Amino acid sequence: MNTIDTAIRATADRPGPIGVFDSGYGGLTILRRLRAAMPEADFIYLGDNARAPYGSRSFDLVYRFTLEAVRYLFARGCPLVILACNTASAKALRTIQQTDLPDIAGYRRVLGVIRPTAESVDGATASRHVGLFGTPGTVASQSYDMELGKLAPDITLSSYACPMWVPLVENREYDSPGADYFVKKDIDALFAADSEIDTLILGCTHYPLLIDKIRQYVPSGVRLLDQGKIVADSLADYLLRHPEMDRLVTRGGTTEYLTTEDARKFSDMASVFMASPAEAARISDLTKL
Ligand code: DGL
Numbered sequence: 001m002n003t004i005d006t007a008i009r010a011t012a013d014r015p016g017p018i019g020v021f022d023s024g025y026g027g028l029t030i031l032r033r034l035r036a037a038m039p040e041a042d043f044i045y046l047g048d049n050a051r052a053p054y055g056s057r058s059f060d061l062v063y064r065f066t067l068e069a070v071r072y073l074f075a076r077g078c079p080l081v082i083l084a085c086n087t088a089s090a091k092a093l094r095t096i097q098q099t100d101l102p103d104i105a106g107y108r109r110v111l112g113v114i115r116p117t118a119e120s121v122d123g124a125t126a127s128r129h130v131g132l133f134g135t136p137g138t139v140a141s142q143s144y145d146m147e148l149g150k151l152a153p154d155i156t157l158s159s160y161a162c163p164m165w166v167p168l169v170e171n172r173e174y175d176s177p178g179a180d181y182f183v184k185k186d187i188d189a190l191f192a193a194d195s196e197i198d199t200l201i202l203g204c205t206h207y208p209l210l211i212d213k214i215r216q217y218v219p220s221g222v223r224l225l226d227q228g229k230i231v232a233d234s235l236a237d238y239l240l241r242h243p244e245m246d247r248l249v250t251r252g253g254t255t256e257y258l259t260t261e262d263a264r265k266f267s268d269m270a271s272v273f274m275a276s277p278a279e280a281a282r283i284s285d286l287t288k289l
Contacts, residue, residue, distance in 0.1 A: 019073030026206030027084030033228030053133025
């Protein structure tokens, strides 16, 4: 048995921090809202920056990388992991929940971001025309189409994949003229396809880091859904309905930051974005502790 399996067993049924996972920096947009909503909870954030972006990768790879991250966070004692990544939620969540979780440890849970976001759409749109920006993987998975098809079948969803937006964020070019070019081009294309859109899902957790540019080019009056707030509200509700999980969340108000890439770079970005000093540590291999 390797160290990850041993640690998962050793921490079984013990309280621990909430794990928050993303391919890179994007999940910080979710963590920021989770922290604000649950300031007393402990969190571990893990960004797989070394292997980002996930958005153009195959189903198998996104699933394998996400499972590694989930197992790593479980081994670090997390009873609950939030996939703060639409691509991982679209491509890996269901298989992990149905196939892997029962074997790993029955009481631990993994939650995603797509379902709560889709649930918030129905009450937000008046025109019943909704736009979605996402990674190529999220858009191709049709996860939002399927969720909305069940929740609000009268809504027309127009989706548009933006393969350049995540690399702009991961390379910290989100303020550059290059960002203006790609953001404007993709927004123009989506609204040319459906000019009745009144509500926009930013279906990738990296995209709020481009929010100033997005606001600049989106037609006025269009509502931008705040996925971080939606996920934070949904988690608070989940913990209310699941006191057995709520009891397993430790409450020391701490946040630990882990990245598979350069710790200095991650600390700089996270400190700015979280508006408080963030000291990250580098994990070179998610399959070992
Ligand atoms: N932040 C992720 C998402 O929400 C994925 C970005 C990527 O790695 O392509 O989809």
